Amino acid sequence: MAEGRVLFVGRHPGALAWAARRGIVAEPVAHLDPAEVGPGDRVVGTLPVHVAAAIVARGARYTHLVLDLPADARGRDLDPDEMERFGARLEDFAVVPATTPRTEPDDAAENGRAGRGRLGAGLATLGGVFLLGAAALVTSWFASALEALAGALWPQGLEIPPEAGFGEALGLRAVDLVTPRLDAASGAHAADALLALVFLVITYLGLFVLGRRVLRTRIGVSLASARRARRAVVMALSALPPPSLDRLATTAGARLDAVCAVDDAAPWGRFAWQQNLRALRHHLVGGRTVRVEVLVSRESAPQLDAFAALAGRLAAETGARLEIRQAGAPLDFADYQDVEAAVASAIAQLAKDGFAFGDICIDTTAGTKVVSIASAVITMNKDLEFSYVTEQGRVWLFDARLPIAWRGE
Structure with missing residues (x-):
């Protein structure tokens, strides 16, 4: 132009x-x-x-x-x-994005970042365990050193005769406190207590620094167009209301891009499964079979076959094939624990069937917000990405990690 x-x-x-x-x-x-x-x-x-x-x-x-x-x-x-x-x-x-998406150049860079994230998280964990153990030992050492020092300084103790009055008792205590036994033994115990105190301060300072300056969450964001397609997808399926379900017949003969388009004037209108189709479209590569593990609710379970038929027909135009399976029993999409367990089970089944974590994408768009949160959280610090489809149909891929990261990086 x-x-x-x-x-x-x-x-x-x-x-x-x-x-x-x-x-x-x-x-x-x-x-x-x-x-x-x-x-x-x-x-x-x-x-x-x-x-x-x-x-x-x-x-x-x-x-x-x-x-x-x-x-x-x-x-x-x-x-x-x-x-x-x-x-x-x-x-x-003059329109500028509030944040600039970060794209990954290739899988080698992605794997290198993943390795550094795992190493950082492991080092942070080991450092925390070491410092906690050291803090317990040094605290015990300091207490013992103080006890030994007190015994050396006041070998007779600070006993006050029971018949002494308050004024007399206060005078006796003051005299005892200002007349400790100062000799080589008490000096050695004092040095031991001072050394323990120094180590105690260093240990707790290390814990403070570890807690304040490392172990913050960092989420890397990349455009879907910059990432390779995955061989397996885990996603939830929402139930369609009867009017939307009836309008699916109008998609006959329509192409995938047309059905995925944000077009209120289309005969089928907008329907929830468009987000599923948009998420899958990124992974459809000619000649490839894409495995799809679908979480269903009690309401959407009877509609899974209709979704599989629609998605399979639209995928065929790209030369790809979808292998769609129900992931476990129908769920309550409002129950976080059940949803998280179902996503974990679907990932485990894919791993058992020979899929590496790098071959799997977890879509967090469909279903409820609980489904989105559980699906995203379960990818933390793993070689797993989760995807989200915007209302405009753009697919975003996220890589969530918890590495060692100094504040401000």
Whole structure:
């Protein structure tokens, strides 16, 4: 695409007519790939935030078509007069992501990071155990040294005659305290107690530093497009309400990308299983069989065959094949312990069947929030990634680890 072009992204005739009325000279584009723009280009439209950010990142200028729409005007085409009435105007925006995704260059780097994470976590654990044990021993040593020192300084003890009054007792105690026995034995015990105190301070300082400066959670984030496809996926399946289930028949003959698209106007509308299909789409590689372990609830268990038929038909167009299995008995998706145990059992079954952890991806999108949390937590400090699909259909892969990491890194 030539540098310096002005592109108007949109499919609505009213918006194009409004732009022409305003004297905006631009090339109409129904769909824009951010990779096609460059420095000097100007893009006009109502694009999603992440697409606008990608355009700005490539050095192009993004101009947003702003409309102050009331609720009853949303979801329908507007003519130029209506757009004027709703305050249509163009405003430039510099859109940048709050955080920059970190991509992994290759599996070698990924495995190296995983090894360093395991080594760091192991060293931290060993260091903590050593320091706790040392603290117990040094505390006992210090107490014994103090007891021996007191015995050497006051061999007769600090006994006070029972018949002594308060004033007399206080005087006797003061005299005894200020007249300890100072000799070689008491000096040796004093040196021993001082040495124990030094080690005690060092040990507890080490525990303090370990607790405050290491063992913080670090989660690495990467775009799905930067990672290789996995040979096995563990995911949950939510139940579809009857209207959505009935509309699945309208997907007959539709392609995978069309069914996965975020399009409210599609005959099938939006339905929960789209997120499952979007997650699986990343792993569909021609000629490969992808194993899918599906966690089901009591409500979604009877619908598993329908999901398997839909997913299998759509996967076939890529040349891949899905081997979909139910992972254990139906679950209560609100029971954390049961969900965590089911995910662990599915992973163990895959490992038993010859899949390495690096071959498995745990999808956390479908099901309840409890399912998402349990599925993500179980991947911590393992060579397991978990995925999440956004409402816009983008797949994110996460690698959660708990390595030694100094604060601020």
